[in-house]
Amino acid sequence: MILVIAEQKDGQVNRASWEAIVAAQQTAEPVVVVVAGQGSAAAAADLAAAQVTEVVAIDGPGLAQYTADGFTAAYAQVVAERQPAHVFIAHTYQTRDFAPKLAARLDRSILTDCTAVKAGTPLTFVRPMFQAKLAADVAIEGPAPHFVTFQIGSFKVDELAKGSAPAPVVAVSAAVDIVRQQPDAPFREARQAVDLTQAERIVSVGRGIKAPENIPLAKELADALQAELAASRPICDAGWLPMERQVGSSGQTVAPKLYLALGISGAIQHVVGMKGARTIVAINKDAEAPIFELADYGIAGDIFEVVPQVIAALKA
Amino acid sequence: MKIAVCLKQVIKRDSTLRVDDARTWVRDADAEFEMNEPDAYALEEALRLKEQHGGEVIVVSAGPARVQTVLREGLARGADRALHVESDALAQADAFAIAGALAAAIGPEQVDLVLTGLQSDDQGFAQVGVVLAEKLGIAHATIIMEVKVEGGALRVKRELEGGWFQWVGLPLPALLTIQSGINTLRYATLKGIMAAKKKEIRRVDAPAGVAPRQKIVSLYFPEKTKQTRMITGSPADAARELVRVLREDARVF
Numbered sequence: 138m139i140l141v142i143a144e145q146k147d148g149q150v151n152r153a154s155w156e157a158i159v160a161a162q163q164t165a166e167p168v169v170v171v172v173a174g175q176g177s178a179a180a181a182a183d184l185a186a187a188q189v190t191e192v193v194a195i196d197g198p199g200l201a202q203y204t205a206d207g208f209t210a211a212y213a214q215v216v217a218e219r220q221p222a223h224v225f226i227a228h229t230y231q232t233r234d235f236a237p238k239l240a241a242r243l244d245r246s247i248l249t250d251c252t253a254v255k256a257g258t259p260l261t262f263v264r265p266m267f268q269a270k271l272a273a274d275v276a277i278e279g280p281a282p283h284f285v286t287f288q289i290g291s292f293k294v295d296e297l298a299k300g301s302a303p304a305p306v307v308a309v310s311a312a313v314d315i316v317r318q319q320p321d322a323p324f325r326e327a328r329q330a331v332d333l334t335q336a337e338r339i340v341s342v343g344r345g346i347k348a349p350e351n352i353p354l355a356k357e358l359a360d361a362l363q364a365e366l367a368a369s370r371p372i373c374d375a376g377w378l379p380m381e382r383q384v385g386s387s388g389q390t391v392a393p394k395l396y397l398a399l400g401i402s403g404a405i406q407h408v409v410g411m412k413g414a415r416t417i418v419a420i421n422k423d424a425e426a427p428i429f430e431l432a433d434y435g436i437a438g439d440i441f442e443v444v445p446q447v448i449a450a451l452k453a
Numbered sequence: 454m455k456i457a458v459c460l461k462q463v464i465k466r467d468s469t470l471r472v473d474d475a476r477t478w479v480r481d482a483d484a485e486f487e488m489n490e491p492d493a494y495a496l497e498e499a500l501r502l503k504e505q506h507g508g509e510v511i512v513v514s515a516g517p518a519r520v521q522t523v524l525r526e527g528l529a530r531g532a533d534r535a536l537h538v539e540s541d542a543l544a545q546a547d548a549f550a551i552a553g554a555l556a557a558a559i560g561p562e563q564v565d566l567v568l569t570g571l572q573s574d575d576q577g578f579a580q581v582g583v584v585l586a587e588k589l590g591i592a593h594a595t596i597i598m599e600v601k602v603e604g605g606a607l608r609v610k611r612e613l614e615g616g617w618f619q620w621v622g623l624p625l626p627a628l629l630t631i632q633s634g635i636n637t638l639r640y641a642t643l644k645g646i647m648a649a650k651k652k653e654i655r656r657v658d659a660p661a662g663v664a665p666r667q668k669i670v671s672l673y674f675p676e677k678t679k680q681t682r683m684i685t686g687s688p689a690d691a692a693r694e695l696v697r698v699l700r701e702d703a704r705v706f
């Protein structure tokens with residue numbers, strides 16, 4: 138049996154959790170889904186639409202808000218009771234926060250950020266290595282349960298198998314004794330002055346730009362294309378462009394007509410923020426860079442040689 | 454405050470990677486290595502906390518003899534001493550084994566705070582810190598963008614998805630996984646490099662009997678699934694062709 142740990146907020150199931158259910162369904166093993174916290178009853182009612190054998194909703198004192206200690210204790214109880222062969226979870230920020238602890242609590246390892254499952258005995262899991270430049274097939278050894286997390290977007294929600302009738306929902310109350318984290322309510326920083334989500338064209342710079350002195354080159358290209366300037370995270374971390382121009386999982390999600398990536402490798406956390414662009418162009422000196430996997434058009438070249446020529450061609 | 458910082462040595466970011474003959478790891482015999490970037494931010498945060506609150510910063514690494522280079526670099530930037538869990542097997546180990554090795558070194562030190570980077574640039578597990586916290590029996594928080602010490606406890610700013618954040622209170626001792634960009638890195642000064650030569654790197658035995666839990670069956674270049682049109686030619690020719698296809702085929706302006 139595969140136990141899928143689903144994530145919810147105010148009763149709303151996280152989209153990535155549906156993907157984890159799809160991953161579990163595609164193994165042909167029976168699937169049980171568990172969801173914890175305030176709102177888990179509402180989420181469980183939605184999750185029961187999936188073709189699974191059971192949905193478990195855990196609530197109780199100490200689970201009102203998400204904390205690593207609270208959720209680890211709650212899920213450890215269910216995993217210990219149910220003895221699944223595998224535990225599947227979407228690789229969200231929340232999962233990164235508690236799942237390694239949960240596995241370690243049960244003296245198990247956890248294989249994170251997988252993108253596919255390969256059938257066979259045992260199952261093997263595909264995951265990116267070296268910033269997605271390589272991929273590995275990995276087998277998990279030792280006693281069950283084997284914990285696995287899946288990169289967001291690796292499975293398609295529209296492939297979810299729905300049941301002919303809702304799956305049974307079981308409510309469990311968890312005994313959570315010690316919670317050391319005291320979380321405040323989530324917040325956003327002050328309203329952003331730049332709204333990249335509305336931009337028709339975006340020129341985005343990555344670490345390939347090398348130095349802040351070179352940003353004006355990208356700006357000149359952006360101006361010639363009447364595009365907004367954006368960046369990968371390291372550029373904003375270094376203060377070369379303001380945070381509000383960052384694209385990716387911790388920045389803005391954009392969907393312009395044109396996204397031109399200059400010296401950006403194509404890390405997943407960047408890609409989730411721009412893969413919805415209609416036409417993607419990448420200029421990168423490394424012909425193997427993962428960004429080319431996504432690009433419609435690519436130039437394997439040095440931005441300092443190519444970009445001035447693109448500006449010239451636009452002005453011609 | 455006594456702070457331990459875990460440093461991983463990883464293959465340099467822009468290296469050309471080649472798969473080894475066994476097809477389970479990269480050829481790293483003549484590779485260049487560097488300090489894992491988020492770990493460098495963790496070290497900087499530890500040095501700043503020491504400057505504000507006093508105490509000691511201990512850098513810790515688990516891996517083959519070569520990882521002493523990053524420990525020495527940490528000492529040059531201002532850490533006081535170093536612990537090295539030496540083992541060749543740890544170079545490619547899974548996160549559970551690495552966390553076990555780090556716990557063996559850090560446990561007896563009875564530190565107030567452990568900092569790690571949030572994930573490594575090589576295997577990218579994003580879990581060593583969290584597993585280590587569980588093994589040490591201390592509270593943790595992940596993806597941290599700001600650390601405040603208030604009245605013997607911590608207030609930390611966690612990064613959430615899509616531009617959201619959250620402040621979390623934690624008792625000490627605690628472990629935090631640090632996100633890149635939390636601060637501005639300092640580099641070692643000549644004086645720091647000289648001083649580092651006299652600082653101690655103490656060897657700690659790797660814990661016995663930590664069997665690997667995960668096995669890389671095969672390592673390979675991912676298959677391309679998308680038909681990217683690669684535009685070749687001189688920079689000038691490629692640029693002209695790019696502008697043409699964007700105008701005429703993609704019609705993006």
Ligand SMILES: Cc1cc2nc3c(=O)[nH]c(=O)nc-3n(C[C@H](O)[C@H](O)[C@H](O)COP(=O)(O)OP(=O)(O)OC[C@H]3O[C@@H](n4cnc5c(N)ncnc54)[C@H](O)[C@@H]3O)c2cc1C
Pocket residue numbers: 268342343344345346368369370371372383384385386387388389399400401402403404405406407410420421422423426438439440441466467571572596
């Ligand atoms: C929790 C978390 C959240 C994150 N959130 C985000 C996010 O929101 N947004 C984001 O972008 N990242 C985010 N990251 C970071 C992400 O994982 C990558 O580290 C980052 O996107 C890499 O940026 P980059 O592509 O600019 O740099 P690198 O990966 O260093 O790539 C630089 C590229 O430039 C190329 N290059 C170098 N010189 C030249 C040249 N002269 N000409 C042409 N090409 C050149 C290189 O070949 C390389 O491909 C996050 C990471 C984590 C762990």
